[in-house]
Amino acid sequence: MTEQPAQTTTAGDPATARGEQTRQLIRDTAMRLFRERGYAQTTMRAIAQEAGVSVGNAYYYFGSKDHLIQEFYAQSQVEHRASAQPVLDREEAFGPRLAGVLHAGIDVLTPSHGFAATFFKTAAEPTSPLSPFSAESSGPRQAAIDLFGEVLAGSTAKVDAELRPQLPELLWLAYMGVVLYWVHDRSPGQTKTRQLIDGAVPLIDRLVALSRLRVLRPVTRQALDLIRTLRH
């Protein structure tokens, strides 16, 4: 439609540059329609028509309708990382850092609450490449875990030596729990989820501090052993 020079705007991978703008066009159209109508109500035919391509062409770039979700997934992760940066720069204490990063994650997701909720079912399926535990999404997952690693590393918190290496992954798991709650949260503006974060963070903060307590050492060790056993 629009006339443009030979080189792509983003100047990405030159080996696959040819269809790149078509790919982005389809992706952006899909994201828009998902937001406007919801996931189930957006048909592949509608996406193709609005993007001005054929149905089959959409399938050339995205193996299935679900794969379009993965696009959303990756995009959200990047936005989360970016919107968490100010918090990591500003805060020093563990609690505020964690709370800030969790809130930032929900901030990013909030505009898509309606349709994100619908598609999270796909993410829950173990066989799906969309599962946050799957190998296919290990990239975004590791990035997310690393983000919580930064939360911890940049903080002044004193953490039990045995707990420390496991903590980022545990915090990520807690974040998954927050997202799960958010998905089911029907309160206006998902305020309950905000309460969950604000309530759970001091609790986590406290528990992390308590993990160094003598009485709790055996429990801590027991729990960590279990986690190590269960990791695949």
Next chain:
Amino acid sequence: MTEQPAQTTTAGDPATARGEQTRQLIRDTAMRLFRERGYAQTTMRAIAQEAGVSVGNAYYYFGSKDHLIQEFYAQSQVEHRASAQPVLDREEAFGPRLAGVLHAGIDVLTPSHGFAATFFKTAAEPTSPLSPFSAESSGPRQAAIDLFGEVLAGSTAKVDAELRPQLPELLWLAYMGVVLYWVHDRSPGQTKTRQLIDGAVPLIDRLVALSRLRVLRPVTRQALDLIRTLRH
């Protein structure tokens, strides 16, 4: 096909007795095919054909393919309750009671691991009536929570007075976590899930006992307050 007397075998609700055996026939056929071929590979047409009815007739009894899952759900709950009974009769200590009931739940689910895993995605969708948190499944859910109430009530465990009323629901939530792990468990025979139960139960047992400890009182209270706030 087969000749039978006027009264139904189960002699259930007389008001809706007429189509009851057709309903059961469709349900049983669906469950069998789900087990044999998996959920996605079983078509509504195949169910109808094998049951010897028309496709539309299956939809007369079950609003959607998903609703057939709910049937599996309810059935599993009943079986769980039944297979947990010996444990509740035999054991007196909290730990063994809890472990026994959790293992019983997985025992019931195990033959269906293949297809149950696939359909749990539907249960994760918040808008779905299949969600364990939804109003539609409040019946089975309450029954399940009550089961954990029995685990606690019949035990000799000493529990913090404030924690006690919340504990059955928390234990059910933990059970949901076990099921979630089981769904993703690819280890042969799902042995990892068994390890999870055997590892987590002593931990829970220990934490419940510790909840009465003075140092932990504030944390316990803080956590319980949060939970009460978040319940809808």
Next chain:
DNA sequence: GTCGGTAGTTGAACACGTTCAAGAAGGGCG
């Protein structure tokens, strides 16, 4: 016995996600 209404049943039709054989576009190379 006949009538009427409810419960049950049917199969064709619809919209959807997905596939695929066929073709078009583009570019390197003689």
Next chain:
DNA sequence: CGCCCTTCTTGAACGTGTTCAACTACCGAC
């Protein structure tokens, strides 16, 4: 320019879950 190969694009066709207007079977009332 002509050739070939890869990349990209198309739209018809398939199988699926679901709907629905029409039909049949039953059963109580008159």
